[in-house]
Amino acid sequence: MTEKLRWGLLSTAKINAALFKPLAKSKRNTLFAVGSRSEESAQAYAAEHGIPRAHGSYEALLADPQVDVIYNSLPNHLHAEWTIKALEAGKHVLCEKPFALTLAEVDAMTEAAQRTGKALAEAFMYRTHPQTLKVKEIIDSGKIGKILLVKGGFTFTFNRPGNYRLDPAFGGGALWDVGCYPISYARSMLGLEPLEVFGWQATGESGIDESFSGQMRFPGDVHTQFDCGFRGPFRAFIEIVGEQGTLEIPSPFHAGKKSEILLVRDGKTKTIEIKGQHQYLGEIEDMADAILLGKAPHISLADSRANVAAILALYKSAKTGKVVKLKSE
Ligand SMILES: NC(=O)c1ccc[n+]([C@@H]2O[C@H](COP(=O)([O-])OP(=O)(O)OC[C@H]3O[C@@H](n4cnc5c(N)ncnc54)[C@H](OP(=O)(O)O)[C@@H]3O)[C@@H](O)[C@H]2O)c1
Secondary structure (H helix, E strand, C coil): CCCCEEEEEECCCHHHHHHHHHHHHCCCEEEEEEECCCHHHHHHHHHHHCCCEEECCHHHHHCCCCCCEEEECCCHHHHHHHHHHHHHCCCEEEEECCCCCCHHHHHHHHHHHHHHCCCEEEECHHHHCHHHHHHHHHHHHCCCCCEEEEEEEEECCCCCCCCHHHCHHHCCCHHHHHHHHHHHHHHHHHCCCCCEEEEEEEECCCCCEEEEEEEEEECCCEEEEEEEECCCCCEEEEEEEECCEEEEECCCCCCCCEEEEEEEECCEEEEEEEECCCCCHHHHHHHHHHHHHCCCCCCCHHHHHHHHHHHHHHHHHHHHCCCEECCCC
């Protein structure tokens, strides 16, 4: 292959920076363009980061015939609208988490991907990381026996006035922002979807959940408990409890090039070292596999839909104070 896939950044979002190194190192991908709501901001951003082309509107970025893949790093309420526009403009799309804010949005995105034949995947970067794949391998090998419980959390202090995370109209809230991680971790490790969920939230002035604690019950009496929030210190962890042992993952979502997980069995702790990679490399190579080799993306659209469904059910539970059923047994 001589030509690399040319990526276009949809906005000048902070998270874009995470893709600079992997796109620069990749043999199959390259950073080619950025689109911003103003010409000045697009030009300044492109100059600062050495991006070859700058577009002063999102429409102009999508109309650029030399762009192959769009990275949708817009605030959450714009994921569906601009992903669909990008697909319809003939681009492949890697869309940030949370994939969308309603199931109707996910379905419209899925329909657009099917209609246009373009690749579409959610940018849950930790899912393609070697550490996550190793945890799944250990669980599937039966080493810790039947899984009973998955516990997890993702919290950090966040109170930046004006940021979309604090605005309900923009898909703000801790559950959308970081609760989506332990939920997706539990679902993907178990390979199951929750039957019912229950959640409590503590809301801030704007009405968004600043902290959220939730539970999910899966088939086979497997339970998940998690918390997430914008209050308190940075914490991110996963613990998976099986009948014959426990797996502790101290850094489940940002593992990087070297990490460790702990396997506890018969009172003995074994440290498993994992040779990782740049946290955001997997998701861009996964897109290249989908586009160039026709492979199904690691995270299917049905998987993204089920994560959104679980989040919506948890919000409904927190609002009503009741257990919300997702599926019958
Ligand atoms: N996977 C991860 O590790 C990770 C980490 C952080 C965030 N994320 C996700 O990435 C997305 C972006 O997060 P971020 O924190 O990087 O966002 P951010 O820095 O706040 O940037 C969002 C960008 O969206 C554009 N935008 C368009 N309409 C806007 C509006 N009405 N208000 C504000 N910005 C608007 C702006 O770009 P222009 O001015 O250039 O148009 C802005 O720079 C979110 O979906 C988030 O969940 C993922």
